[in-house]
Amino acid sequence: MKSEANPKLSTTDWAVLAALLNQPSHGFRIASLFAPEGELGEIWRIQRTQVYRALEHLEARGLIEAVRQEEGDAGPPRTLFVATATGQASVLRWLQTPVTRLRYGRSDLRLKIAFLMRLGYDPMPLLEAQKRVFVEILESLQKQPLEAEGIHLVSVLWRLEMAKASLRFIEQLLGRSVPLAK
Known part of the structure; x- marks a missing residue:
């Protein structure tokens, strides 16, 4: 079993690992969290088969481990997984790192x-931290000449507008009078 301090994971792998931070869980429960009607389904959707693949991948890398089995309502027993110490540290680092x-x-x-x-x-x-990154990206894009033509112009304008919108999104969250944390 391989254990990594700074693993390269897909968004789905990170999401499944993060779902295991607060309590042991099984694939079916995690999949329901990311289903269209689930709590996080509006942000990221993960099909049940993808969840099970992610669990296998994370376990093989030593980021999660099986802790026990519990009987399901129907079908075979469900394996409960929990994040290992390495998995916890990795995902907490990922959660605090701006894109x-x-x-x-x-x-x-x-x-x-x-x-x-x-x-x-x-x-x-x-x-x-994310605001600083997006400001840097926006400033870099604003330095690019807008004399571009054709497809390059479409790309430059799209990235410029996305940078502005992304920065506005962050500023709106930062400006909220109600705390975002529980």
């Missing part, structure tokens, strides 16, 4: 904010 690409704001960043809130952590340090 470095605009496209990950839609998935990873929103998952990180949601998990920090679910777990009772203050998301403000992440939001402050």
